[in-house]
Amino acid sequence: DRVIKRYSDFDIAAGVSAVDKEGNDITRYIKISGNVDGDTCGDYPVTYTVSVPDAEDEGDENGQNDDENSEGDEEQTSVTVHFVVKDDESPVLDIHQVVDSIGVDDIASGKKLLDRLRQNVDAYDDGEQMPDDSILVDYSEVFDTVLGTRRVKYRAKDIDGNYSDIVVLSVTVDLEVPTLKLKNELQREISKEKALDDDYLLSLVEADDNSGEVELKLSRPLICVEGEPYKVMYYAKDAVGNVTTLNVTFQLK
Numbered sequence: 091d092r093v094i095k096r097y098s099d100f101d102i103a104a105g106v107s108a109v110d111k112e113g114n115d116i117t118r119y120i121k122i123s124g125n126v127d128g129d130t131c132g133d134y135p136v137t138y139t140v141s142v143p144d145a146e147d148e149g150d151e152n153g154q155n156d157d158e159n160s161e162g163d164e165e166q167t168s169v170t171v172h173f174v175v176k177d178d179e180s181p182v183l184d185i186h187q188v189v190d191s192i193g194v195d196d197i198a199s200g201k202k203l204l205d206r207l208r209q210n211v212d213a214y215d216d217g218e219q220m221p222d223d224s225i226l227v228d229y230s231e232v233f234d235t236v237l238g239t240r241r242v243k244y245r246a247k248d249i250d251g252n253y254s255d256i257v258v259l260s261v262t263v264d265l266e267v268p269t270l271k272l273k274n275e276l277q278r279e280i281s282k283e284k285a286l287d288d289d290y291l292l293s294l295v296e297a298d299d300n301s302g303e304v305e306l307k308l309s310r311p312l313i314c315v316e317g318e319p320y321k322v323m324y325y326a327k328d329a330v331g332n333v334t335t336l337n338v339t340f341q342l343k
Contacts, residue, residue: 094128096177096250097216102126108140108167116142126173129218131250134175139168177250179216181224183257185244186210191262192232193330203229213246213254220246236265237300268299268326270306270334279341285314295336297326304328316342 094100102124107117124136142165188210197203207227213220228243240263246254273296284290288308297304305327314320324336 091172091174093174093176094126096131096175096179097129097218100126100128102136102173106138110142116140126175128175131175131177134173135170136173137168137170139166141166177215177248177252180252181213181215181220181246181248181254183225183244183246183254184212184214185257185259187259189261191264191330193328193332194265194267195331195333197232197265203232207242211244215246215248215252220248224248232261232263235263238263262330264301264328264330264332266300267332267334268297268304268328270295270297270324270326270336272296272336272338278339279343280320282314282316282342285310285320285340285342291322292324295324295338297324297334299326299328299332301329314342318342 103120103122106120106122107115108120110116119140119142121139121141122136123139124134126134126136189206192203192206196206204227207229208222208225211225213225224246226245226247228245231240232242234240239260242259242261244257244259272294274294277294280290288310291308291310292306295306297306307325307327309323309325311320320340320342322338322340324338326334326336
């Protein structure tokens with residue numbers, strides 16, 4: 091077997107020669123069957139076959155072969171060599187952290203969390219960019235707490251089994267959604283004029299979060315009819331992106 095470094099330049103015909111029983115060079119009769127992809131690790135069999143016609147059938151003085159007489163008069167020898175393309179170089183991670191916090195929506199699915207944590211994370215093997223699935227992410231610590239700082243570990247693995255160094259980043263984990271409620275649960279009646287005043291409607295609720303930062307918004311009908319239910323939806327969003335909603339039905343007076 092012949093081991094070749096991945097991405098290296100090589101020639102499967104280089105250094106191959108043949109001689110007959112008398113020591114004559116018959117390299118020109120060698121035929122090569124097989125191919126090697128130097129960019130892809132693997133085992134590639136290549137067969138070298140040498141077929142030497144009898145001297146009297148090698149051709150006339152004009153260099154022309156007599157196919158009828160030469161058929162069946164060849165001595166053939168073949169050998170198969172396995173070219174093993176290997177990669178002994180460890181891959182390298184290139185990380186530009188853009189994800190520094192994890193919220194409830196991020197852990198909705200393992201794939202969603204993994205895709206988010208792989209943002210701006212690349213791996214290279216001998217200068218060639220590797221696919222995303224070659225980047226291994228250990229985010230098990232994220233689930234150890236609902237609020238706090240946890241580590242995320244990155245490592246790359248190439249197709250030849252070589253690993254990169256482990257890179258550890260810290261992320262803020264906040265799996266607590268904001269609280270949102272009416273300041274006065276008994277206040278369910280409002281005037282038609284107040285129903286179209288967003289600032290007034292927002293003043294009727296209170297929102298709180300462990301981060302101390304809450305963005306409060308609402309969604310309401312554009313028109314109101316006295317005597318009919320008036321439905322308002324409130325949204326509270328914290329610094330990490332966790333969202334709480336509250337639906338309130340008011341009576342107009």
